[in-house]
Every structure is written in C-alpha cells, then in structure tokens.
Amino acid sequence: MDVAYYPGCSLHALAHEYDLSTRLVCERLGINLQEVPDWNCCGATAAHSLDHSLNVALSARNLQLVDYIKMKEVMTPCSGCFSRLKSGVTELQKVSVREEAEATTGNSLVSATDVKVYHLLQLLTEKVDHEKIEELLVKPLQGLKLAAYYGCLITRPKAVVQFDDPEQPTSMDRLLQAVGAETVKWSHKAECCGGGFAISQTDIVVDLGGQVLEAARQAGASAIVVACPMCQANLDTRQRAIEAERARNYDMPIIYFTQLLGLALGYSPKQVGMNRLLTSPNRLLKSMSA
Amino acid sequence: MDVDFYRPMRLNYQNNALQDEIKAACDTDVERCLECGKCSGGCSNAHIFDYVPRKIVQLVKLGDEDRLMHMDALWICVACHLCVDRCPSQINIPSIIDYMRQKAYRQGIRAERTNIELFHELMLGLVKKNGRISEAPLTISFNLKSKQYLKDAGLAPRMFFKGKLNPFSPRVKDISQVRRLFIKNPRLKEV
Numbered sequence: 381m382d383v384a385y386y387p388g389c390s391l392h393a394l395a396h397e398y399d400l401s402t403r404l405v406c407e408r409l410g411i412n413l414q415e416v417p418d419w420n421c422c423g424a425t426a427a428h429s430l431d432h433s434l435n436v437a438l439s440a441r442n443l444q445l446v447d448y449i450k451m452k453e454v455m456t457p458c459s460g461c462f463s464r465l466k467s468g469v470t471e472l473q474k475v476s477v478r479e480e481a482e483a484t485t486g487n488s489l490v491s492a493t494d495v496k497v498y499h500l501l502q503l504l505t506e507k508v509d510h511e512k513i514e515e516l517l518v519k520p521l522q523g524l525k526l527a528a529y530y531g532c533l534i535t536r537p538k539a540v541v542q543f544d545d546p547e548q549p550t551s552m553d554r555l556l557q558a559v560g561a562e563t564v565k566w567s568h569k570a571e572c573c574g575g576g577f578a579i580s581q582t583d584i585v586v587d588l589g590g591q592v593l594e595a596a597r598q599a600g601a602s603a604i605v606v607a608c609p610m611c612q613a614n615l616d617t618r619q620r621a622i623e624a625e626r627a628r629n630y631d632m633p634i635i636y637f638t639q640l641l642g643l644a645l646g647y648s649p650k651q652v653g654m655n656r657l658l659t660s661p662n663r664l665l666k667s668m669s670a
Numbered sequence: 671m672d673v674d675f676y677r678p679m680r681l682n683y684q685n686n687a688l689q690d691e692i693k694a695a696c697d698t699d700v701e702r703c704l705e706c707g708k709c710s711g712g713c714s715n716a717h718i719f720d721y722v723p724r725k726i727v728q729l730v731k732l733g734d735e736d737r738l739m740h741m742d743a744l745w746i747c748v749a750c751h752l753c754v755d756r757c758p759s760q761i762n763i764p765s766i767i768d769y770m771r772q773k774a775y776r777q778g779i780r781a782e783r784t785n786i787e788l789f790h791e792l793m794l795g796l797v798k799k800n801g802r803i804s805e806a807p808l809t810i811s812f813n814l815k816s817k818q819y820l821k822d823a824g825l826a827p828r829m830f831f832k833g834k835l836n837p838f839s840p841r842v843k844d845i846s847q848v849r850r851l852f853i854k855n856p857r858l859k860e861v
C-alpha cells in the first residue's frame with residue numbers, strides 16, 4: 381500500500397522517536413510511505429486561533445503537494461496536523477473557500493479536495509488486518525497493563541473526523557491487545573491533555589494533564605500509550621510539575637503506540653527510540669521480558 | 671457577573687445581526703440551542719472559563735458582541751470539541767469561539783492573557799519566516815519575550831540530554847510559496 385506521509389514539525393524535532401517508530405512499523409506492515417515534498421507547518425493552534433483563511437491556506441498548500449505527487453491518501457501520525465488537514469479538506473470543499481485559497485496559493489485546488497486524510501491510528505485500524513499484525517508478532521507485550529490515551533483530535537469533532545467513537549474509542553486498545561498487551565478501562569481516554577498550551581499557559585497543562593495521569597494511575601495502568609506528539613510532550617515533560625502540584629509520584633512512562641508495536645514486531649527498544657522518553661520506560665520493559 | 675442570563679429572552683426585541691453572522695460564518699444556528707447545558711458539562715475548561723459554553727451561546731443570542739470579544743474563554747478554549755459532540759443540536763461552539771477571537775484580534779482587542787496571544791503570534795511569525803517550526807527556538811523566543819527568563823530552566827537540560835531539543839531551524843525550500851500565503855491574505859494582520 382502506498383500512502384503520502386505528512387510527518388509535521390514535531391516529528392522532525394521533539395517527537396523524532398514517533399517518526400522513527402512510525403517508519404519502522406509501516407515498513408514491517410508493507411505500507412510504503414512517500415513523504416510529502418517540501419511540506420509546510422499545518423499552522424497548529426496558532427493559525428486557527430488568529431486567522432481562518434491563513435489556516436485553510438496552509439493546509440491547502442500541503443494538500444496540493446499530496447496531489448502533486450499523484451497520491452490520493454495522506455497519513456499523519458500527529459493529531460494536531462490530522463485535525464488541521466482534515467478540516468482543511470472539509471473547508472476547501474466549499475466553493476467560496478476554495479476559490480479564495482486558490483487565489484492565495486496561486487494553484488488550482490480542485491483535485492486537492494479529493495485527498496483523503498488519515499491519522500496513522502486510523503490507517504492501521506481501517507487498512508491493516510489485525511490478523512496480519514498477529515502473524516508478524518515477534519515479541520508479545522505480555523504482562524503490560526496499559527492505558528490507551530486518544531486525546532481530543534483523533535476522534536473529534538465526529539462530523540468531520542468520522543473515525544471511532546468520539547468519547548469511548550477502542551481502536552488503539554484493540555491494536556495493543558492484538559500484540560498481547562492488556563489495556564485498562566478508564567475514564568480519561570479521550571479527555572484533553574491541555575493541547576497547545578504547554579508553553580504559553582503551562583498551568584492549564586498541569587491541571588488537565590494531571591487529571592489524565594491521575595485517572596490512569598487509579599485504573600492501575602503502568603504506562604500511558606499515546607498517538608499524538610502534543611499529548612506525549614504534555615504528559616511527559618510536565619510530569620514533574622504535575623507531581624509537585626499533586627504531591628504524588630507518578631513515574632508514568634508516556635509511550636507512542638508505534639514504539640510498542642515496533643517492539644512487538646521485533647525491533648529493539650533503541651531502534652524505536654525508547655531512550656528518548658523523559659520518564660524512563662526501562663522498568664516497564666524489564667517487566668515484559670521477565 | 672452583570673449580564674442577566676435569567677431574564678426571559680425576547681429575541682424579536684433584539685437585533686439578530688450577530689446570530690445571522692454566526693450562522694453564516696460558523697454554519698451553526700444558535701436558535702436551535704435547548705439550553706440543556708451538556709456543552710458546559712463536557713467542557714474541559716469550564717471550571718476556569720468566565721463564560722461557560724452554554725452562556726456563550728446565550729451571549730450570541732443576546733447579540734452581546736462586546737462581551738464575547740473580551741471574554742477570557744476566547745483564549746483558553748482548548749478546542750477539544752467535547753461540547754460540540756455532546757450537543758444535541760450540533761451547535762459548534764469552538765467554531766463560534768474561533769470566529770469571535772479572530773474578530774477581536776483583527777479589531778486589536780488584546781487578550782488579558784497576553785502570553786497566549788504572544789505565543790500564537792511568535793509561532794505564526796516563525797511559520798512565515800521558515801515555513802516550519804521547531805519547539806526549541808519557539809520556546810526560547812517566547813520565554814525571552816514574555817520575560818520568563820527562568821521558565822523551564824530545569825526542564826531544558828533534561829530534554830537536551832535526550833536529544834529532544836533541535837537547535838536548528840527547519841525550513842521549507844520554496845519559502846516564497848509559504849510567504850505568499852501570508853502576503854496574499856486579505857484579512858491577516860501583520861505578524
């Protein structure tokens with residue numbers, strides 16, 4: 381299967397391990413990723429906060445590049461980028477919006493609006509047989525009790541995204557179970573981690589992220605599994621601040637689902653970038669091999 | 671709070687201009703609101719909002735544009751979309767919030783939380799300059815500009831050690847294509 385790949389800014393910087401593990405897992409599963417040439421930032425929270433037409437135009441250029449390399453499907457592992465690209469397509473399907481974006485970008489966007497946008501989790505759920513993953517399983521994740529955390533933007537707003545359940549999603553749980561892990565039932569799988577406020581309004585992340593960590597702990601999870609670089613960064617880099625605020629020690633590794641899939645498919649912890657996580661997953665990984 | 675949400679609303683005594691504007695811009699008809707409060711119940715940040723989502727919808731009905739453009743909720747909505755997916759009438763509150771924030775911003779109404787606005791502006795500035803962003807230069811310039819010189823001083827070395835901070839600024843090769851999106855945009859304020 382060929383699919384265009386939009387990594388987004390985070391996967392080239394802070395979330396390099398997500399990029400690494402995504403590429404490895406896709407290769408093993410026979411998904412051929414073609415990186416969108418010369419892609420630009422999706423605009424993140426900033427563009428849609430301050431200017432709607434800029435927000436649409438930034439997505440439009442990316443979608444047009446997907447079309448330029450003659451691909452009809454684009455996948456991104458970042459929930460923020462996913463949300464921007466996906467709502468970009470929805471917006472551009474309105475003729476007046478499209479015409480304005482065409483004037484701004486200087487390109488025809490007619491066929492770009494046919495591009496289908498996938499989140500990586502969605503691609504692995506809808507386009508890959510879980511039996512195939514089970515066949516390729518090298519190292520089952522036995523003994524791991526995980527909290528699958530989806531956050532906001534993979535499943536909401538449901539009218540735009542049309543994937544899984546908006547508040548009780550199960551796709552990541554099923555993937556992790558397919559490779560032998562146990563997932564906990566918990567209250568915060570689709571609550572917000574604080575999103576784009578990690579730097580500008582850190583107290584919001586400490587508040588909302590703290591609720592997520594506490595809920596995972598109460599459910600008995602030994603790690604939180606994420607599918608978004610913002611969720612990962614918020615819960616991992618702000619974990620010490622959350623611990624200080626709540627006077628409790630969490631020591632909760634925040635791991636990308638692709639890193640765990642990669643391990644299960646036979647890659648080493650180093651290959652999937654486990655060493656790059658701030659809260660060390662070493663104890664968890666040891667409990668697995670025992 | 672000095673707006674009386676509990677007085678009976680006589681919409682035909684009011685000017686409906688804002689309601690119509692929102693209907694056109696946000697594809698959402700506030701008249702369908704049932705006032706059930708499910709949006710506020712689901713909202714991630716209702717506990718710190720000055721006006722909770724249900725009241726925001728009421729303010730649109732009341733045509734109280736001024737209050738909408740000055741409210742703190744504009745800047746601390748995390749766009750989690752819990753409200754819209756719980757709303758029985760599909761009222762798109764984050765879209766209303768985005769619209770009012772952008773309108774306020776264009777009119778030069780500054781957020782009380784200046785840091786959030788500053789962060790958005792710095793980010794867009796970097797996108798305009800390089801086409802892509804990386805967290806390290808953005809954080810550094812934010813901490814300097816917001817005069818929080820020691821913020822994250824403990825965190826940065828841990829992240830650096832893990833290779834998490836890429837000091838280089840990534841760039842789009844054909845940067846003129848990206849700059850064009852800023853320059854050709856008829857409504858955008860200079861960033």
Ligand code: SF4
Binds near residue numbers: 703704705709760
């Ligand atoms: S959930 Fe919808 S219908 Fe209910 S109060 Fe909120 S906006 Fe109105």
Ligand code: SF4
Binds near residue numbers: 709
């Ligand atoms: S999108 Fe904004 S208003 Fe709606 S629930 Fe989330 S934080 Fe609240």
